[in-house]
Amino acid sequence: MSKTVVKFGGSNLKCKEDIGRVIQVVKNYQQPVVIVVSAFFGVTNYLIESLEKARHDEQVATKTKEFLFNLKRETLELHIEDSGLVTSILSEIGELLDELGKLLQGIALTGDASKALEDHVLAYGERISAVFLTGILNNHGIESKVAFPESIGLITDGEFGNASVDFVKSTNIVRESLSGDFVYVIPGFYGLSADGKTTLLGRGGSDYSAAAIARCIGASSLDIWKDVDGFLSGDPKIVDKPIQIQKLTYDEAAELAYFGAKILHPRTVEPLSDPHIPIRIFNIYGVLNVQEPLSVVSAEKIVSKGIIKSVTYSDDFGILKIKGSGVGGKPGILAKVTTALLKANINISSVLTAQTSINILIFKKDLSTAYAVVSVIDPPIAGRLQIVEDITVIAAVGNGIAENFGVAARIFTALAKNEINVMMSCSGASLIVSYFLVGINDRTRAVKAIHHEFFETIPAHTEL
Template structure:
């Protein structure tokens, strides 16, 4: 699809936005207020409604673990039903509005004769499928014609990387291809896709943002709105820096860096489809719909501050790999990274010298196998309890003295810095500290470089 924009928007509502019946009713009114923009609505699974409650996605994962292992799971299944029944009753809907999806869940649980990751993804998908069905029924009850889209109609054809699937660029045009002329409000489950042979996949935790971007790119909409529980992105984590300022406008490049390194408002994969179609992404607050948010645009946006924001990711594992065979040899790094690819272990940050490589990974899945194979041709050591800190800003391009300011601030704060890296974009500097020093480091950077 090419040419002029269609004058439409995508509205994606996160789990906190649909966690209770009252919040779902508020979402319906927000949608009503934008009917003139013919919104395409993407929904996450219902979120946590009280402290200590498990997320639906976590409950579904527990259910899948028990079922696949042949252990009793009736109480887990009942807890999931009870959560949704309560919302449905409070909304004065009938269980019939989700009955067909519930039947699909019970059938999926019985089909355990398949690899666990494949099985888990189908079970995962029901969180978003239930919430989307409920919101669609609410909209119809309120006189807003709506059409629920199930995963087999969505057209998000992914690769086979279960739990973190991606829709190849060449498949993006297939998303909702059969619904381009649908007049009703399309209510779409986020987070889900299908392999070419029809097996259900999921797009990674927070992948509903990615679904919103895919839908927006397919329809070439005017704007993709991500409705969450905060008014836009902040220049630092407000839990660590309560007075961190709202970012009014940032570039796609800045957003990619922030999302990749811990800014929880946006899923990292969201950026690419929107950027390719030059569609702005706006972060808005469901609980304060009139509040201004953050707009992400495909342009370099500089302002008076060289460093615009700080992101961080805690609980990271660092691997230090060294071998004298690296010196003057070709192909060593390829061999090293092939090991991580073989065991589907994602690398975040890399720093190299002539004879050593330091890198970080997010989780320990398959890490023992990675290390075992690496040790056949290298020395390997491990360090847990690390935090990646990333400072970001378009103003950092070609600005002398930025690194000096960052690291002198760390020295003044008494924070030891490890594993320094800067990407080719020149808009970020990434480094590592101990988890115990992370809060002190972020606060020091914020007040020295931003506020």
Template sequence: MKVLKFGGTSVGNADRLRKVCKLLNGDEPIVVVLSAMAGVTNSLVEITELVKSGKMLQAIEKTKELEDKHIKTAEELFDSKMYRKRGEEFISNLFLRILSKLIDGYNQSDSRNIVALGEQLSAGLFHIQLTEQGKRTAYIPALEYMRIDKDGEPDFFYIEQNLKRLLHTNPFANIYVTEGFICLDTNGLVNNLGRGGSDFTAAIIGNVLNANEVQIWTDIDGVHNNDPRYVTNTCPLRQLSYDEAAELAYFGAKILHPQTVHPCKAKDIPVVLKNTLNPADEGTVISSVKNRKRIKAVAAKDGITAINIKSSRMLLAYGFLHKVFEVFNTYKTPVDMITTSEVSISLTIDNTINLENIVNAISQFAHVEVERNQTIVCLVGDFPASHKGYTAMVFDCLREIPIRMISYGGSVNNISFLIDSHYKVQALRLLQQLFPAVSVSNSTQQSIEANIF
């Protein structure tokens, strides 16, 4: 069995949905995981914000606009009048539930029900489309098997038991359609796996079903060696190890959700990143195979806040770091990077919800300074401690960029540094010098890399 996830741009309109349908050939059982159509989740979040602000009329108008968009998609998607009517009725029924909540009485718990609508719409329409095309298909609602525990982590036992039960009740099908992103919490309320969570959904399904492959379909030819939004001469990477892919995803490679890799790595399931708009391209394969001694890619993570902690009590003392990290544990705030000296600690976070509480708590025993609008730039590859030259190459490229923090040695797969976000694009473009041009041969590549050692 394979698991195929299609992102928002891949299902963004009727034409894209038809192209996805054509990709589903053969008799091998597959699970198709769908995101909401591009832009829909943002619109649904906007509707919830309008309601919270008391702008109910504007929220209702926005909801009707979104309904009209999906009705138009249904009109263009289906070939027969019967299936167009079926699609339109499906859309109207879903939006009626939301409009009823807005009109009859909205409460805070309704927000996630509204945000979940995007995936339910795309999955439902796609299932109807497959049915019209004569495919052997079944719709498997994510809210009947996908659940997170009290810590927000997937409940793998519950998911496996319920998903397998649902698949077994539809033995005639070989294409199972489900929603990404959405789930239930331990109280049975609608929740989600976070932005980009459809990738995570596909990986979880792959894990519990012991799939032989998980495919993530987007609108780009796999993972590139740099950010193509800012750097013009990037090229796709054809192979990454699980650890390299996890580092890239966490530090800013938007093509993959950061948590996608781990469920697949646990079962040694290859993850293939493909392009819906160019399906013939081989994409990027993420597996246990490792390519040694090479700089693979650059990624950047924005929205970083640096916290600088200084105290003379650190000098020749023990227990100080424990005291600091106890504060972060109390406020459930992960730390990205950390550097230390005899009397100071600098660390970074990307979640500032509890920043004020954290600063107040640490200020009771140390001096604290905060720097916002920072970016972590991460180089990913294979950097064994026994080999020389990597850091010299990297920082020679960045000699004109002020560097705030450096992290090297904690992982053999990355070198990270912190800069002001103002310098991000310049840094990415300068680091592209580390990669040979697309046209450079493998022998030339090896010669370039040989000069490192």
């Protein structure tokens, strides 16, 4: 029988009480599962800060070890009465922290760290979580083993910081490594290059780790436990009475994640869509029934009554604009710019062109670098460069958007009624999403207006 892969994130590991819920969830499956775990809440950010400080302060190694060692000690003692077992777990965590400390001391001595070393350091948060959770599960009668990616053969393409799993090299060995009749606890977020180096799977990449492992073992499902009620029709911090989305396709989930929904990492669906392994979303603070997911992502295509299933937004994008008479019609300009951005390892999310303007949508964190590399193209490109940062990208997602007339008209009418200007828009790049740019100060009103138009006249019992 196929196993279930279960993902617990940092939001599931915030406090002592959360561990009790995790224990109960694992018991409720009533069979061995494969668990993928993130770092404790806030630990990855702490390690990033430690990496930077270690370049200038040799005391950081000791401080980091002490902080991480004591972080969950009280939680261990609360959930494990056997002092000998507590000592054993802390000893194993201590060994990991000794390794981490030596790495940070090396950075302090040299004042620098390679990308390979940075990846190796940042993976320790997940390693510690896995050892911690394995010990607690064993104490509660759930036979469990830690399975580090390096020991199960989770091989990547070797790209530091944002690697992808090599399924040709990984699948057979991972499947064999996880074939035992007990619970495996795997640290997410990283894999191993073919030459044995730690490579991170992108920030927030534990979801992708879990999806990759689910594919390798042919899992019955990937179950992701969150601290929210699955996919919703809108951000509950912004819209009134968002509607729960019970069923989505892989593409719908991917687009929602890409444009800002925080339920999944955008790459989570990549490994699962071809083998049709469903993703099931649960709330760790809700009813812990493993048979009743709040949202299911699968190949099943359902067109909702209002076409749009959810409206989401992201403040993470900005525009590199090239302005000038006829720039949109001059051959070679876009090719030069995209080549320069590729060499700088900057991803282009979208390009919108006109006769007098080329607008390149990229992540805000890359805008300054993008401006710099395009500025020094030789020979210089025609046109004036401009950075636009104060924008929000808003996306309406749902199967049927491209095939049904009037959807875009309803969106623009809702925005016009609220006197919200649309700076740019794009439909057709994907058959299931229409997105547009507004000023960041209009973001909340825009999301509210579209949600009201498509959802707030729908009866509360309507299924999406």
